Amino acid sequence: MKVGIIGAGRIAGIAAETLNRLSDIEAYAIGSRSIEKAEEFAARWNMPKAYGSYDELIADPDVDLVYVATPHSHHFEVTCKAIMAGKPCLVEKAFMANADQARKVIELAHERGVFLAEAIWTRYQPAVSIVRKIIAEGRIGQVRLITATLGYSMGNKPRIMLPELCGGALLDLGVYALNFVRMFTSLPARGGLSEGQRGGSDIVSINGQCVKSATGMDLTNAITMTLSNGILANVQSSAQCVGDNIGVIAGSDGNLIIDNINNPQTITVNGPHRSFVETIRVPQQITGYEYEFQACRDALAAGLLEPDEMPHAETLFIMRLMDDLRRKWGVRYPMD
Ligand SMILES: NC(=O)c1ccc[n+]([C@@H]2O[C@H](COP(=O)([O-])OP(=O)(O)OC[C@H]3O[C@@H](n4cnc5c(N)ncnc54)[C@H](OP(=O)(O)O)[C@@H]3O)[C@@H](O)[C@H]2O)c1
Numbered sequence: 001m002k003v004g005i006i007g008a009g010r011i012a013g014i015a016a017e018t019l020n021r022l023s024d025i026e027a028y029a030i031g032s033r034s035i036e037k038a039e040e041f042a043a044r045w046n047m048p049k050a051y052g053s054y055d056e057l058i059a060d061p062d063v064d065l066v067y068v069a070t071p072h073s074h075h076f077e078v079t080c081k082a083i084m085a086g087k088p089c090l091v092e093k094a095f096m097a098n099a100d101q102a103r104k105v106i107e108l109a110h111e112r113g114v115f116l117a118e119a120i121w122t123r124y125q126p127a128v129s130i131v132r133k134i135i136a137e138g139r140i141g142q143v144r145l146i147t148a149t150l151g152y153s154m155g156n157k158p159r160i161m162l163p164e165l166c167g168g169a170l171l172d173l174g175v176y177a178l179n180f181v182r183m184f185t186s187l188p189a190r191g192g193l194s195e196g197q198r199g200g201s202d203i204v205s206i207n208g209q210c211v212k213s214a215t216g217m218d219l220t221n222a223i224t225m226t227l228s229n230g231i232l233a234n235v236q237s238s239a240q241c242v243g244d245n246i247g248v249i250a251g252s253d254g255n256l257i258i259d260n261i262n263n264p265q266t267i268t269v270n271g272p273h274r275s276f277v278e279t280i281r282v283p284q285q286i287t288g289y290e291y292e293f294q295a296c297r298d299a300l301a302a303g304l305l306e307p308d309e310m311p312h313a314e315t316l317f318i319m320r321l322m323d324d325l326r327r328k329w330g331v332r333y334p335m336d
Contacts, residue, residue, distance in 0.1 A: 141253030151243025
């Protein structure tokens, strides 16, 4: 599978580095707004093609998967263009600026019969099935409380500070915390925009607090959710501090400590009275980003329009939660 990367920024470099270490998926082309930047990126990561526009990359018939790595504010337009050209797409998180854009782009993908996936890497990692299995086996009893924090000290990055780049901690980091809760409380189901087939525990109420920048973006936030089967979830994210980045799933007979929720390396199982049971290490990985590309490869080979690991209904559900929180906090983007 030949991957064409759009936007020669930070995550694009990590993706290229990851793909270079896979045998059957190739970092094939880079598209940048600047040909000099594209050529430099291609030379650095040993990629055969460099384009000085996103359109040229989309038009390359040899690109099998377009990986959109621009700021969230710029995902919609380029993804629509790629889908219209029939190109399968893997789009960085946060998937779109808001749920309206997400719905439109998902509908377009279904109309055109083109594969589309959200690059929320944690959904594709092996820790997901390890944790789900421990919970399903009843090893920690009934889950009652989920807590998670994700914090990075990101300074005054425009991508965090500016409304026109869809700033704030929620879309950049909180999205992982929300996915952490959903991954272990809902059973995702494929099938376009329908949420009817979802199993697991629905969110009954959601509320939050945030501290904003002078530019009106949420820099640190806390979100509390109650779920339909008696689970309470409390998650925090911040673009202004070094978080512990740990997730805890606490049950009636024990708990799981996941370190860390952004790239889990260990899952510690504790029994009643916090008695240590075991620490499970996830399998050796390249960077942890390989799984999302491998999932796209497998879904494309199977002729799917969305990956099982992150169905469209779930992507849309999370976007709606974030819209709702931003509305409550008064965090507005020009595209809302
Ligand atoms: N999965 C993860 O772990 C992870 C980690 C970090 C970021 N991300 C996501 O990946 C996306 C990109 O983040 P990043 O940290 O890589 O950002 P970045 O370093 O700022 O790179 C973004 C790239 O997008 C392109 N771009 C197009 N329009 C732009 C504009 N108006 N302003 C700035 N850049 C623009 C630029 O590439 P050209 O100049 O080459 O066109 C730029 O280099 C975001 O959606 C972010 O949430 C994911």
